[in-house]
Amino acid sequence: MSRLSEPTTPDTLVGVDRLLDDEERQIREAVRAMVKQRIAPDIATWYEEGELPVRDLAVELGGMGLLGMHLQGYGCAGTSAVAYGLACLELEAGDSGLRSLVSVQGSLAMFAIHRYGSEETKQRWLPEMAAGRAIGCFGLTEPDQGSDPAGMRTRAVRSGDDWILNGTKMWITNGSVADVAVVWARTDEGVRGFAVPTDTPGFSAHTIKSKMSLRASVTSELVLDNVRLPESARLPGATSLGAPLSCLNEARFGIVFGALGAARDCLETALDYARTRQQFGKAIGGFQLTQAKLADMTLEYGKGVLLALHLGRMKDAGALASQQVSLGKLNNVREAIAIAREARTILGASGITSEYPVMRHANNLESVLTYEGTSEMHTLVIGQALTGTPAFR
Numbered sequence: 337m338s339r340l341s342e343p344t345t346p347d348t349l350v351g352v353d354r355l356l357d358d359e360e361r362q363i364r365e366a367v368r369a370m371v372k373q374r375i376a377p378d379i380a381t382w383y384e385e386g387e388l389p390v391r392d393l394a395v396e397l398g399g400m401g402l403l404g405m406h407l408q409g410y411g412c413a414g415t416s417a418v419a420y421g422l423a424c425l426e427l428e429a430g431d432s433g434l435r436s437l438v439s440v441q442g443s444l445a446m447f448a449i450h451r452y453g454s455e456e457t458k459q460r461w462l463p464e465m466a467a468g469r470a471i472g473c474f475g476l477t478e479p480d481q482g483s484d485p486a487g488m489r490t491r492a493v494r495s496g497d498d499w500i501l502n503g504t505k506m507w508i509t510n511g512s513v514a515d516v517a518v519v520w521a522r523t524d525e526g527v528r529g530f531a532v533p534t535d536t537p538g539f540s541a542h543t544i545k546s547k548m549s550l551r552a553s554v555t556s557e558l559v560l561d562n563v564r565l566p567e568s569a570r571l572p573g574a575t576s577l578g579a580p581l582s583c584l585n586e587a588r589f590g591i592v593f594g595a596l597g598a599a600r601d602c603l604e605t606a607l608d609y610a611r612t613r614q615q616f617g618k619a620i621g622g623f624q625l626t627q628a629k630l631a632d633m634t635l636e637y638g639k640g641v642l643l644a645l646h647l648g649r650m651k652d653a654g655a656l657a658s659q660q661v662s663l664g665k666l667n668n669v670r671e672a673i674a675i676a677r678e679a680r681t682i683l684g685a686s687g688i689t690s691e692y693p694v695m696r697h698a699n700n701l702e703s704v705l706t707y708e709g710t711s712e713m714h715t716l717v718i719g720q721a722l723t724g725t726p727a728f729r
Contacts, residue, residue: 343611346603350638355645356422363415364422370400371430379431380690382552386545388433390471390513390554394441398468402427402438404446410462412446418648421593425644428597432700433553435594440509441465443586445472448518449531451582452573457531461516473514475505475532475558476580484728485520486577490560492521492528499570501530501538501563507707511556512543518571519560520580529574530565538563549703585658588708589651592664593644595704596637598697599672603633605692606679620682629678636671643667659721666714673701 353361374396382388397403401413406420428435446465449457464470481487490503501521517532532539538561547555607630610621620626647664650656676698680687687694705711720726
């Protein structure tokens with residue numbers, strides 16, 4: 337029986353590498369190196385200034401095959417779900433805004449076009465989006481409709497062979513920099529999706545600046561004012577509200593892994609600090625209460641990683657249900673934000689500065705906690721799965 341005789345890392349203690357194959361480890365290490373070299377030196381400044389160089393980063397991310405990486409064809413890498421999840425974890429260890437950029441591009445906008453679009457639409461957008469030369473956004477949430485998308489007010493009506501769209505979408509990642517917006521609208525036949533070029537007359541996007549969370553991310557309001565689109569812009573495979581909900585499920589899967597990246601970065605920061613910060617004549621990592629905090633955080637992080645990997649293997653086997661994604665999202669984001677808060681206490685006052693990433697991660701996770709389904713909604717999804725009775729109304 338082997339023993340760990342030297343200070344170790346949370347991943348080593350959990351034995352994560354033993355659960356990954358060579359390709360998965362290589363992808364993880366490549367993304368981790370990219371985040372360390374390209375993101376880590378500037379992310380605190382980007383966060384403080386409320387900006388992210390989306391265009392430049394998208395091309396770099398596309399060059400690494402990270403945009404729509406779990407999709408097949410059209411320039412996409414076609415990796416496993418687990419490999420995609422591990423990439424999300426490493427990206428969010430850099431910042432939730434970075435993972436959001438990749439998630440919205442690949443799991444929302446590209447996934448919607450890939451699954452529901454015509455071949456013409458796929459050929460027009462997917463290769464450019466996979467390369468990062470075109471940016472996409474996903475317009476479902478509205479100012480008055482978040483958890484209940486069935487109440488959307490955006491309308492699309494037929495006008496001869498065209499469609500006319502009117503409405504407003506809110507909290508849209510990448511909206512102000514997007515080349516194409518996947519917009520969901522109510523029609524006389526039900527909910528339908530449209531790939532809207534953002535240079536179409538009547539379409540406008542306005543950046544939301546007053547954010548205390550996800551500051552290194554472009555968040556926008558979309559306004560559609562008599563936007564005329566040809567029938568070819570409609571996503572013909574999307575014939576109900578189930579279509580956008582399936583896209584959200586793809587994005588939530590990435591969050592199951594991604595939130596753990598933020599948690600790990602907070603935990604490792606706390607570990608490093610505890611080993612060097614001196615109080616009462618020794619490093620604070622030598623005190624029992626500090627070790628209890630570190631042990632508890634590592635335990636919850638490790639359980640979250642094991643859950644994420646289990647769900648990823650199920651997804652790769654085609655056996656993952658949406659309720660199981662809710663299990664992962666609810667648990668892992670909830671535990672990640674708890675880890676961020678606990679890590680901050682170990683850093684004391686230093687934990688609130690941008691010199692360390694902990695408060696930035698904690699602030700970001702406040703958004704992750706409620707986007708792609710609030711904790712309350714995922715709790716009710718799980719409750720319905722267990723009881724057979726919906727409690728949404």
